[in-house]
Amino acid sequence: MYHLAKGLYRLATSKEEYSVVLLGLDNAGKTTFHEQLKTVPTVGQNVSTIVLPDMYLKLWDVGGQHSLRQLWQSYYASCHAIVFIIDSTDIGDGNLEHDSSGRLDECRLVLEDVLQNSETEGVPLLILANKQDREDCVEVVRIKEGLVKRVFEGDKASSIRDSRVLPVSALTGTGVREAVDWLRSRVKWNKESRPPVMR
Numbered sequence: 001m002y003h004l005a006k007g008l009y010r011l012a013t014s015k016e017e018y019s020v021v022l023l024g025l026d027n028a029g030k031t032t033f034h035e036q037l038k039t040v041p042t043v044g045q046n047v048s049t050i051v052l053p054d055m056y057l058k059l060w061d062v063g064g065q066h067s068l069r070q071l072w073q074s075y076y077a078s079c080h081a082i083v084f085i086i087d088s089t090d091i092g093d094g095n096l097e098h099d100s101s102g103r104l105d106e107c108r109l110v111l112e113d114v115l116q117n118s119e120t121e122g123v124p125l126l127i128l129a130n131k132q133d134r135e136d137c138v139e140v141v142r143i144k145e146g147l148v149k150r151v152f153e154g155d156k157a158s159s160i161r162d163s164r165v166l167p168v169s170a171l172t173g174t175g176v177r178e179a180v181d182w183l184r185s186r187v188k189w190n191k192e193s194r195p196p197v198m199r
């Protein structure tokens, strides 16, 4: 009887859990974005869970430094969405042809690499044009035209997936709510291909 009651209680109180991995070059603002949302720390500092009315969103903050990027792929198979964060102040004027620092091109290559991996096929992708609070930031439309469109139109991004580009400031929190709302709807839409874990 106890086990039945416990089972029923669990069934009534359990929720779907979806994992979201935060990617992007070093210094893009992944950890700042994560801090903005952090409610329940899970194992380790770089994982936390946001409790939403209808689901848990588990966020994985992975380091973006060059040497750490090879670890990203270990998150691909189990993630339900990818957030790719861009430092909008570190991509020149957003045009690949004038990219003197090389960071826009680096960003493009890294993003292409993520999209090309077969384990990310069909996974919803949210691109965040971060640091929009800064005066020297490149506007989101330019990032869409100069980077995202090129990546999506190139031959390296074959698979069909839900994607969106949103302007945010992880520091001030502007746009963060919209980002979570987008993720919440998309992981649900994609749940047949990537079923959630029940918690």
Ligand SMILES: Nc1nc2c(ncn2[C@@H]2O[C@H](COP(=O)(O)OP(=O)(O)OP(=O)(O)O)[C@@H](O)[C@H]2O)c(=O)[nH]1
Binding pocket: 024, 025, 026, 027, 028, 029, 030, 031, 032, 033, 062, 063, 064, 065, 130, 131, 132, 133, 134, 168, 169, 170, 171, 172
């Ligand atoms: N002005 C401004 N600064 C930001 C914003 N987001 C992050 N920063 C700053 O950018 C720097 C890097 O942010 P992090 O969140 O540590 O970057 P990261 O992507 O986690 O970097 P790695 O862990 O090295 O991959 C910090 O000094 C942040 O305060 C933002 O929206 N606006």
Ligand SMILES: [Mg+2]
Binding pocket: 030, 031, 032, 061, 062, 063, 064
């Ligand atoms: Mg970090």
